[in-house]
Amino acid sequence: MLGPGDDAAVLRAPDGRVVVTTDLLLEGRHFRRDWSSAYDIGRKAAAQNLADVAAMGADPTALVVGLGLPADLPAEWLDGLTDGFGDECALVGASVAGGDITRSEQIVLGVTALGDLGGRAPVTRSGARPGDVVAIAGRLGYAAAGLALLLAGRTGEAFQELTDAHRRPRPPYACGPGAAVLGATAMADVSDGLVQDLGHIAAAGGVRVEVDPDALEVPAELTAAAAELGEDPLRWVLTGGEDHALVASYPAGVRLPPEWRVIGRVTDGEGVQVTGRVEARGGWDHFRD
Amino acid sequence: MLGPGDDAAVLRAPDGRVVVTTDLLLEGRHFRRDWSSAYDIGRKAAAQNLADVAAMGADPTALVVGLGLPADLPAEWLDGLTDGFGDECALVGASVAGGDITRSEQIVLGVTALGDLGGRAPVTRSGARPGDVVAIAGRLGYAAAGLALLLAGRTGEAFQELTDAHRRPRPPYACGPGAAVLGATAMADVSDGLVQDLGHIAAAGGVRVEVDPDALEVPAELTAAAAELGEDPLRWVLTGGEDHALVASYPAGVRLPPEWRVIGRVTDGEGVQVTGRVEARGGWDHFRD
Numbered sequence: 001m002l003g004p005g006d007d008a009a010v011l012r013a014p015d016g017r018v019v020v021t022t023d024l025l026l027e028g029r030h031f032r033r034d035w036s037s038a039y040d041i042g043r044k045a046a047a048q049n050l051a052d053v054a055a056m057g058a059d060p061t062a063l064v065v066g067l068g069l070p071a072d073l074p075a076e077w078l079d080g081l082t083d084g085f086g087d088e089c090a091l092v093g094a095s096v097a098g099g100d101i102t103r104s105e106q107i108v109l110g111v112t113a114l115g116d117l118g119g120r121a122p123v124t125r126s127g128a129r130p131g132d133v134v135a136i137a138g139r140l141g142y143a144a145a146g147l148a149l150l151l152a153g154r155t156g157e158a159f160q161e162l163t164d165a166h167r168r169p170r171p172p173y174a175c176g177p178g179a180a181v182l183g184a185t186a187m188a189d190v191s192d193g194l195v196q197d198l199g200h201i202a203a204a205g206g207v208r209v210e211v212d213p214d215a216l217e218v219p220a221e222l223t224a225a226a227a228e229l230g231e232d233p234l235r236w237v238l239t240g241g242e243d244h245a246l247v248a249s250y251p252a253g254v255r256l257p258p259e260w261r262v263i264g265r266v267t268d269g270e271g272v273q274v275t276g277r278v279e280a281r282g283g284w285d286h287f288r289d
Numbered sequence: 290m291l292g293p294g295d296d297a298a299v300l301r302a303p304d305g306r307v308v309v310t311t312d313l314l315l316e317g318r319h320f321r322r323d324w325s326s327a328y329d330i331g332r333k334a335a336a337q338n339l340a341d342v343a344a345m346g347a348d349p350t351a352l353v354v355g356l357g358l359p360a361d362l363p364a365e366w367l368d369g370l371t372d373g374f375g376d377e378c379a380l381v382g383a384s385v386a387g388g389d390i391t392r393s394e395q396i397v398l399g400v401t402a403l404g405d406l407g408g409r410a411p412v413t414r415s416g417a418r419p420g421d422v423v424a425i426a427g428r429l430g431y432a433a434a435g436l437a438l439l440l441a442g443r444t445g446e447a448f449q450e451l452t453d454a455h456r457r458p459r460p461p462y463a464c465g466p467g468a469a470v471l472g473a474t475a476m477a478d479v480s481d482g483l484v485q486d487l488g489h490i491a492a493a494g495g496v497r498v499e500v501d502p503d504a505l506e507v508p509a510e511l512t513a514a515a516a517e518l519g520e521d522p523l524r525w526v527l528t529g530g531e532d533h534a535l536v537a538s539y540p541a542g543v544r545l546p547p548e549w550r551v552i553g554r555v556t557d558g559e560g561v562q563v564t565g566r567v568e569a570r571g572g573w574d575h576f577r578d
Binding site: 012014018019024056062064097099100102104124 | 298301
């Protein structure tokens with residue numbers, strides 16, 4: 001309604017509620033200029049915030065961005081970043097509504113995303129109930145495999161899909177509002193890894209989540225990369241973050257469209273169990289195999 | 290409605306529109322730990338964003354905050370910062386709705402404020418019309434004088450009101466929505482200095498702003514500090530930012546409550562003139578005396 005150039009932006013919030021989430025991204029810690037283009041960094045920074053909005057069951061509407069930029073940064077770099085923000089927003093019909101630029105030694109991105117619930121109840125992390133099924137939409141392990149390849153200096157064409165997945169995640173945005181319509185009882189964005197993010201759902205709901213590892217896809221690309229690096233591809237699937245898949249619980253008997261794959265169920269108890277393989281109660285730090 | 294602990298927060302937006310603004314604040318550039326307590330840094334970081342919301346004629350409703358914090362930062366420092374954010378929000382009935390913490394070498398604060406227009410039209414920078422009067426609410430020059438004193442190492446009790454004004458501004462929040470009700474035609478937060486921020490109003494409206502320097506208060510504290518430092522106190526009033534006063538234009542003949550002081554008028558033309566003293570067309574860089 002009113003974008004950049006005033007003290008603040010004014011956005012539509014037709015639902016009468018607004019969803020909001022913010023992240024701070026620092027050069028060296030969250031991205032590297034030698035691994036990712038400015039455009040990809042913009043795409044990814046937007047994606048991780050837009051995915052958080054979708055994980056509430058909301059439609060993303062806008063980003064506002066605070067930029068800390070070094071004095072010697074080429075103007076084309078900022079153009080690339082801005083294009084990346086804009087193009088990722090365009091995927092979901094959102095736009096960049098405003099921002100702030102300041103001088104900084106390192107590149108700093110403060111990204112805030114807003115969204116609209118369209119009359120739906122927000123899908124929180126806390127609603128999973130014993131008997132529910134657990135399902136996943138989107139990719140798992142790709143970004144983690146891509147990061148492992150980049151760290152090992154294996155950036156050849158054979159694994160480009162994986163290194164691209166690290167640089168530019170593809171969250172299944174539409175599945176977020178879709179899950180709310182389908183009656184999801186709980187939902188989270190898989191940003192820390194499946195086991196850890198399911199751990200948040202288990203803890204918030206006071207329930208246990210059991211994952212069937214046979215239901216988890218281990219795509220051929222991951223198997224090939226794991227063989228190359230001497231890694232276990234299922235570990236990437238279970239603990240890799242940054243693909244921004246969505247994981248949700250649904251009442252048993254729900255008919256799910258093909259974007260959602262059932263991978264487990266909710267029971268009484270606590271923690272996350274990957275059947276016959278892994279027991280994890282907390283997050284990444286407590287993951288054991 | 291739903292605060293920290295999920296992928297995103299959900300806030301009321303009863304108006305059906307939401308006002309949003311964001312700022313990035315960096316240690317060393319925007320604040321110094323040796324000059325300001327954690328509590329004061331939180332107060333100020335909140336204040337400058339809440340003031341931007343008020344400058345649209347809106348009531349601030351919430352902050353979301355991204356924090357980049359060094360590993361060796363004492364826990365009490367974060368507690369102080371959080372208390373500062375909370376107490377400044379409480380002044381306007383807002384709250385901290387969510388956030389994100391990441392490790393950083395320097396302290397980085399990414400602050401986003403949201404607000405509600407309560408059915409009012411937003412007051413932008415662009416609506417000033419020839420014949421309007423220009424009025425100010427809040428203090429001018431205090432924070433700039435305080436900064437000059439801190440830079441000169443003059444932090445004695447005699448000037449504490451001024452150094453405190455640098456550490457902890459006191460924006461006249463209620464005057465923002467109040468201005469919208471009174472029929473303000475344009476408004477801005479004075480964050481860059483009166484001449485520069487009036488320059489934004491002049492440029493956005495395609496008008497000229499004439500300021501009568503005799504109408505500008507130069508309080509005794511500023512005169513005393515200026516004498517101590519060999520400065521011109523009116524220069525602080527005209528060009529000092531960070532007090533987060535509000536400046537607005539109103540149709541001639543408006544009856545303004547005592548919080549607002551008329552300091553000039555809008556005419557045909559362009560730029561900002563401080564009668565008999567200063568001519569400025571752009572911002573700070575173009576200020577001449």
